[in-house]
Amino acid sequence: MKTTMNGLLLFLFFVPISLFAQNIVKGTVTEKSTAIPLPGVNVVIKNSTTGTSTDFDGQYQLQAKKGDVLVFSYVGYLPIEIPFTGQSTINVEMAEDAALLDEIVVIGYGSTTKKDATGSVEAITSEDFTRGNIVTPENLLSGRISGVSINTSGAPGSGSQIRIRGGSSINASNDPLIIIDGLPITNDSNRGSRGILASINPNDIDSFSVLKDASATAIYGSRAANGVIIIVTKKGKSTFSATLDSQYSFGELTDRINVFSANDFRSLVASQPINGSNLDETLLGNANTNWQDEIFRNTVSSQHNLSLQGSLFKAIPTRFSFGITNQEGAITTSEFERRNLGLALNPSLFDDHLKINLNANLSFEDNRFADSGQIGAALRYDPTQPVYDPTSPFGGFYQHRNGNTLLNGTTNPVASLLQTNNQGDSNRAYGNLNLDYKFHFLPELKAVLNIGYDETETKEIQRTSALVATNDDVRGNVFDRFEKRTNELFDGYLNYSKEFNKVRSEFTAGYSYQKFTFKGNNTGNRLDPNSAPDTYADPNVVLIGFFGRANLTFADKYLLTLTYRRDGSSRFSEENRWGNFPAAALAWNISDEDFLKNSNVISNLKLRAGYGITGQQEVSQKDIFLNRYRGGNPNSQYQFGNTVIQSLIASEINPDLKWEETTTFEFGVDYGLFDNKLSGSLNVFQKNSKDLLFEASVADGANFSNNVIQNIGELRIQGLEFSLNADVVKQEDFNVNVNFNATFLDREITDLALGQDVRTGGIAGGTGNNIQMHRIGEAPNSFSVYKQLYDTAGNPIEGAYADLNGDNVINDDDRYIKENPGADVILGFQSNINYKNFDLSFNMRANLGNYVYNNVNSSRAQLGQLQDNAVLGNVPTSVLNTNFQRTSDVITSDLYLEDASFLKMDNITLGYTFNNISKKLKSIRLWGGVQNVFVITNYTGLDPEVTGTDPGIDNLIYPRPRTILAGANFKF
Incomplete structure (x- = not known):
């Protein structure tokens, strides 16, 4: 033992x-x-x-x-x-695992996987965002997605023109519906703010889903004709982490409109008689001033973002973020500042049966707006005059004057900028509460409730010095404007998912209520006793929707999606208030068939076909059915005793007004080759828009205006999209990824009221001139011009045009359609290269076949413009190419219509990451880059990418600077 x-x-x-x-x-x-x-x-x-x-x-x-x-x-x-x-x-x-993370795609009222998606949906996550000096969120997508074009002005914090597949309308909005964490936002912004997305911090964005075809967008019905962009913000995590991102940028304008220097201007004035008379050389000064240099400046800007993630009370995944952006504009006095606070709480209760997502955001936007019209004044102002004049009664700035009387002509642009203080403060609070409950007794069924709120209050303060150059009795102004816009949302829906043998099914049905309000007031000019205050408001707009969707998957190969939405809008009369928006889509996962299942080449192949109807109801507030009258001039008031009553004016109204409708057909192929090392899609689509919201003439006496918004006209857009993602090299320490996308678009107006042409595209120079036209059989906003004649030496003959109809009279009947501002082909190319701890990325874009009317030259590059009313004015040096004398004789010549195709490198960045710095500091990434690296184009203007109300008309855009970037990312 x-x-x-x-x-x-x-x-x-x-x-x-x-x-x-x-x-x-x-x-x-x-x-x-x-x-x-x-x-x-x-x-x-x-x-x-x-x-x-x-x-x-x-x-x-x-x-x-x-x-x-x-x-x-x-x-x-x-x-x-x-x-x-x-x-x-x-x-x-x-x-x-990128393949796994990319699997989930956010769609309307839910999500799906790439494999199960039947519509044209593209998702971009934070790993794939465009890098660089990104101030507003939409630029994270620039050049990334086929069919999507984003055109941003050079103004600090400015909004962008976003187009998905060319839009769908002519006169109504072509802006897509934007949804932030389930909250659809309005495309209307308040005065005092830079735009609807200017208040949103790009650093808080986690992903974008772009819904392009009607089978994907019809779930949003009446607002989805121009496509949908779903923004998902970053959520809280249980693990603690912290990040600090800081970047500085230094901008410089690399180009100018060429005008005459002071010495050349003196020589030109001495040698050019105007209308047979010599110019008054005594008006010339002794200075040598480059007025563009005086109003433009090099810029210094910065962005700082701090985010904290972790468990609050050891139970609630939380994310807190704070960001501050300061951006100087290239025009003196132009500034943008934004401060953002964000909070995300994402707890789960009852064994994950109840998921709660609370997002709350505050934004404080401070702007100082510079009058971009002073760019034109800088081109015109006499370069022989100084900026300052100590004897001047106008604040010490030189002005053309006779004693204390201002002479008629362009005023000093530097003085105009410095003596005007136009500020805008915008405070925005937005967010949502999303409750997702999976029933305990029936886990296949869940109920989702989403409550959203968005409120923006702005104050616009305009101050003009009392020493501003004017001969008016009232000098200067003090003007305040206050505006408030609210957006309230209530969504609720049920979702049921169940698998029956080889059939997977998912059914969604819900209700949506959204209300928009807007009101404002202004003080009038407090220095002008004749200026009265004004209060204004838009009628409340209420949108109600009932929606449903069914997804059926057979044997994981054959997919069917049916969608229906019925929308009601207070914008229209009771008879036309409701619209129906159905959609259907089919898909076939061919790569899951037995004959392809084991293929070493084809790893994914899916065919898609879709059909759907979507709507459009974005018209100006004065045109909606509810607005039956408007306030008259504040000075037109009646007094009864001690009560002052403002006059009211009946508004024009069309009780038959209804939705625009866009029907879309699409066929698509999603592909993946060689274990998805090559992947992408090919889509062919056609959009037919009818009942276009269009302002057109009515008979005199038939309404309270001779122009009323009506449902007239039809538009067809056909297109082809191609995208390619390629892992060129994929190794442990070396990776090269490229993305290429191409979009081909063809637009054509197929019907207009009574078949009549509609002139549009107002231009500077002369009075009432238009350069564009809507015509059946042509693209919207096509250019309508005279055909220029040339002499035997190839020089253009002033005022000489071809008699195209042969009646020996040159008039509007001889104008012809030549090109349009829309690009026929839109290209995007990006690449990300990683070698050990180094990372290099760049982003390029190209437009082919787009034309721009150079209104800078057509309205200014004539020798007659040397006489600027009572003074002398500069002109572009391009006048030497034509020696034209009178603007009115040449303004509508096709000479000024130019091919504006371009290739741009938007951004290039290079970074290096230092890992495991200490136990608390996990990594530091130092990086540098350049924005607006280069532009290759034959366009002779400042920039071939034109922004503005009228597409394709270049009347002095806000210039885009080339920016040098430097930054550091700290992760704790």
Whole structure:
């Protein structure tokens, strides 16, 4: 017995020592791209049940013996296997599994997977965003998605013109519906703000989903004809992490409109008689001033963003963010400042049956607006005159004057900028509460409730110095305007998902209520006793929708989606208030068929076909049915005793007004080759818009105006889209990824009221001139011009045009349609290159076949413009190419219509990441870059990409500077 006990004790002594020659190994598991610890990672010895998981700090400890293989796995990340050779520490960096993360695509009132998507939907996550000096969120998408074009002005914090597949309308809005965390926002902005997205911090954006065809957008019915952009913001996480991003940018304008220098201007004035008379050379000064240099400046801007993530009260995943942006504009006095606060709370209760997502955001936007019209004044102002004049009664600025009387002509642009203080303060609060409850007794059924609110209050303050150059009795102004816009949303829907044998089904049905309000007031000019205050408001707009969707998947290969929405709008009369918007889509996952299942070449192949009807109801407030009258001039008032009553004027009204409707047909192919190393899609579509909202003439006396908004006209847009994503190189330390997309568009007006042409596209120079036309059989906003005649030497003959109809009279009947401002082809190309800790990315775009009317030259490049009313004025040097004298003789010549095709490199950035700096500081990424790197174009103007109300008309755009960038990203 004693011998037995001694043997047992000896055995127990050696077991813990040897334990089959096992050792303790420990380490930390972090996310490769961020160096943030990953909790909950499974660490298992291969081919065994022995394992553990990482703790809150990403740390683990495990017993292993030599020859074992440690397997690290985590949902959403690529698994890693590491042989154990006796080392005491193994630290692991896990990379995201891009194929898995890209699987989920956010759509209207829900989500799907790329494999199950039947519509034309493209998702871009934060990993793929365009980099650079991104101030407003839409520029994260610039050049990234086929069919989507984004055109941003050079003004600081300015909004962008966003077009998805060329829009769908002529006179109504072509802007897409934008949805932030389930809250559709209005495309109307208040005065005092730069735009509807200017208040949103791009650093808070997690992903975009762009819904392009009607089968994807019809769930939003009456507002989806121009496509839908769904923005998802970043959510809270349980693991604590912190990031600090800082960047500085230094901008410089690299181009100018060429005008005559002071010496050349003197020579030109001396040599050019105007209308047979010499110019008055005594009006010339002795200075040498480049007025464009005086109003433009080099800029310094900065952005700083701080975000904190972690569990609040150890139970609520939370994210807090703070951002501040300061951006100087290229025009003196132009400034934009934004401060953002964001809070996201994302707890789950009742064993994840109830998911709560609360997003709350505050934005404070401060603007100082510079009058971009002073660019034109800088071109015109006499370069022989100084900026300042100590004897001037107009604040010490030089002005053309006779004693204290201002002479008629262009005024000093520097004085106009510095003596005007036009500020706008915009405070915005927006967010939503989303409750997603999966029923305990029926887990296949869930109820979703979404409550959203968006409120913007703005104050616009205009101050003009009392020393401003004017001959008016009232000099200067003090003018305040206050506006408030609210957006309230209530959505609720039920979703049921169930699999029956080989059939997977999902059904969604819901209700939506949204209300928009707007009101404002202004003080009038407090320095002018004749200026009265004014209060104004738009009628409340209420939108009500009932929607439903059915998704059916057969054998994981054949997919059917049916969508229906019925929308009601208070914009229209009771008879036309409701609209019906159905859609259907089919898809076939061919790559899952037996004959392709084991293909080494084709890894994914899906055919799609879709049909749907969507709507459009965005018309100006004065045109909607509710607005039956408007306030008269504030000075037109009646007084009864001590009560002053403002006059009212009946508004024009069309009780038959109804929705625009756009019907879309689409056929698409999604493909993936060589294990999805090459992937993308090809889409062919046609959009037919009818009942276009269009302002057209009515018979005299038939209404309270001779022009009333009506449903007239039809528009057809045909297109082809192609996209390609390629992992050119994919290795552990070296990766090269490229993205290429191309869009081909053809637009044609197929019907207008009574078949009549509609002139549009007002231009500067003369009075009442238009350069564009809507005509059946042509693209919207096509250019209507005279055909220029040339002499035998190839020089244009002033005022000489071809008699195209042969009646020996040159009049409007001889104008012809030549080109249009829309690009026939839109291209985008991006690349991301990673080598060890280095990263390089760039973004390029191209437009082909778009034309621009150079209104800068057509209205200014004539020698007659040297006489600027009572003074002298400068002109562009391009006048020497024509020697034209009179603007009115040449303004509508096709000479000024130019091919504005271009290739642009928008951004290029280079960075280096230092990992594992300390226990708390996980990484630092230092980077530099350039924005607006280069432009290749034959267009002779300042920039071929023109922004403005009238597309394709260049009447002095706000210039885009080239910007040098430097930044640092800290991750804790």
